[in-house]
Amino acid sequence: MKFYNRRSKSAIGVLFGLSTLLINWLAHYFPEFVECWYSRGLFQGIRFGFDWTLGQLPFPSFYLFWIGIVAFWIWLYRHRPKLDGLLQKLAFWFARIFGFAGILIGLFFWLWAFNYARIPLETQLSLDVQLLDSTALWQELEYETQELDSLRTSLVGNDTNALEGKHFWPDQAENTIRLAVEKWLASENFPVVGHVRSRFIYPEGTLFKFGASGIYWPFIGEGNLEAGMHPLRKLPSMAHEMSHGYGFCDEGVCNFIAYVACAEHSNPYIAYCAHLDYWSSVARACLEHDPNRYEGQFRPGIPQGIVADIRAIRKQNSKFQELAPAIRYEVYDSYLKAQGIESGMLNYEEVLMLVRAWRQKRLD
Numbered sequence: 623m624k625f626y627n628r629r630s631k632s633a634i635g636v637l638f639g640l641s642t643l644l645i646n647w648l649a650h651y652f653p654e655f656v657e658c659w660y661s662r663g664l665f666q667g668i669r670f671g672f673d674w675t676l677g678q679l680p681f682p683s684f685y686l687f688w689i690g691i692v693a694f695w696i697w698l699y700r701h702r703p704k705l706d707g708l709l710q711k712l713a714f715w716f717a718r719i720f721g722f723a724g725i726l727i728g729l730f731f732w733l734w735a736f737n738y739a740r741i742p743l744e745t746q747l748s749l750d751v752q753l754l755d756s757t758a759l760w761q762e763l764e765y766e767t768q769e770l771d772s773l774r775t776s777l778v779g780n781d782t783n784a785l786e787g788k789h790f791w792p793d794q795a796e797n798t799i800r801l802a803v804e805k806w807l808a809s810e811n812f813p814v815v816g817h818v819r820s821r822f823i824y825p826e827g828t829l830f831k832f833g834a835s836g837i838y839w840p841f842i843g844e845g846n847l848e849a850g851m852h853p854l855r856k857l858p859s860m861a862h863e864m865s866h867g868y869g870f871c872d873e874g875v876c877n878f879i880a881y882v883a884c885a886e887h888s889n890p891y892i893a894y895c896a897h898l899d900y901w902s903s904v905a906r907a908c909l910e911h912d913p914n915r916y917e918g919q920f921r922p923g924i925p926q927g928i929v930a931d932i933r934a935i936r937k938q939n940s941k942f943q944e945l946a947p948a949i950r951y952e953v954y955d956s957y958l959k960a961q962g963i964e965s966g967m968l969n970y971e972e973v974l975m976l977v978r979a980w981r982q983k984r985l986d
Contacts, residue, residue, distance in 0.1 A: 632721030639724025642731045649739035661740040661869050662813055668733055669816035669867070672843025682821040683842035726841075734840035738871045743878075747810060749979035756911065758978060763908050763920070766901040769885075771925045773894040782926040784934035787853020790891035796820060798892070799860045799884070806883040807868060818867030819844045820860045826850030830942035835859050838866035852938040854931055857892055858884065858899035874972030877903070881977055898931060903973060 649656050676683040698718060705711050744751045754762065777790065792798045796819070804814040820836075821844065823829055829837060829848040836847045836859045845863025847856065861880035870876055877900075884896035909916045 632717035635721030635724035635728075637724070639727035642728040646731050646736060646739065649736055653739055653741045656736060656739045657741045660736045665734070665737065665869055666813055666815040669818070669843065669869070673816040673818065676842050676844065677817055677819045682823060682846060683819075683844050684821075684823055684839055684846045687839065687842050730840055733843070734838075734866075734869075735871060737869045740869070743870065743872070743875045744976060744979065746812075747980070747983075749976065749983060751975045751979045754907075754974055754978055759904070759908055759911060759974075760915075762974065762978060763901075763904045766897055766904055767924065767928070770894065770897050770901055770928050773890050773897060774925070774927050774931075776890050777894060778927070780927075782930055784930040785854060785891075785894075785927075787856075791853060792857075792889055792892060795857065796860065798889070799857055800864055802883045802887055802892070803861050803864045803868065803879065806879065812868070814868060816867075818864045820847060820863045820867070821845070822847045822849040824849045827942040830939075831944060833944045836863045838863050843867065850938070850942055852935040854895050854898055854935055857895045861896075872972075874976060877973035878976040878980070881973065882980060898928070900973065900977065901928075902932070907974060 649660075676686070679686070703714065705714055743749075774785075778785065799820070800818060803818075807814050823846045826849045829835065829846070830850055834848065835851055835855065836845060838845050845860070845867050847859055847863065851859060858880045861884055862876045865876040865879040865883075870879065881896050881900045884892050885900070887893045887896070905916075908920070
């Protein structure tokens with residue numbers, strides 16, 4: 623009888639996961655409902671709850687989560703029932719695994735991922751998002767290069783050595799970036815309930831092994847960052863993960879929020895980091911679009927200080943190796959598409975269209 627009771631408990635987990643997936647499928651047909659009752663309603667309470675419990679811990683809750691997962695399975699193994707025969711043992715463990723997976727899937731959506739179905743940010747901001755043609759793409763690159771050069775000059779003058787992050791790192795960086803993100807979101811009438819954390823994960827290279835410089839973990843309501851990143855990349859990544867924490871799932875949107883929240887910051891180092899992160903995306907797009915023009919005409923004219931910073935970032939990244947990058951790409955690409963983001967991994971680069979549309983709106 624105990625065996626069947628345990629199977630019933632596992633069935634509840636499976637039912638919870640499957641029913642949540644059904645609700646998520648339906649949610650994409652009613653973005654206005656999701657926006658009102660979940661993104662600006664229930665999720666705000668969840669956000670508050672996380673930030674004033676786990677968010678108050680003096681260490682990343684990421685560690686606590688995985689300790690809890692391991693402890694649960696050890697406990698389950700030690701308290702497994704005495705079962706006769708291989709089939710009963712297999713049935714028990716498969717039931718537990720599927721039940722556990724169902725609970726995680728259900729919590730994933732209820733704690734955060736229903737935000738995939740909310741009204742798109744570009745719609746709420748009335749942005750006219752269009753694919754960038756060749757002219758617009760190169761205009762973006764030239765504009766960003768000028769902005770970068772000007773900001774870098776204000777920091778170090780004509781010095782062409784790579785910037786040392788320790789000399790410019792802002793005091794209370796996490797609070798500073800959070801305030802910048804909250805200020806921009808509030809200016810666009812988005813709720814900013816809570817106190818989203820974005821904390822570094824050690825040892826260095828932990829997240830890089832999985833192809834990530836940062837990750838928002840819905841089960842703890844916390845953004846986590848790769849400690850091994852070059853300092854020039856850390857602040858934009860922090861703003862990106864915080865944007866996830868405030869209810870935005872789309873990767874391109876979070877890149878966009880990180881840019882607009884930090885690119886005009888009064889601290890020139892924060893602004894420089896934001897522009898450099900965006901510049902890298904624009905430069906990559908121009909290189910793919912017209913490699914001859916980029917290599918032959920544009921690249922020789924890039925200010926040497928900017929070149930030094932890009933090389934320093936690449937050198938830092940080269941210290942860490944990713945596990946199975948091709949598999950990771952395909953898995954995450956499929957995941958994004960399953961959440962209604964048709965462009966998959968290319969969604970990260972949609973920040974170009976959002977920034978361009980945002981600039982055009984400000985000029986109108």
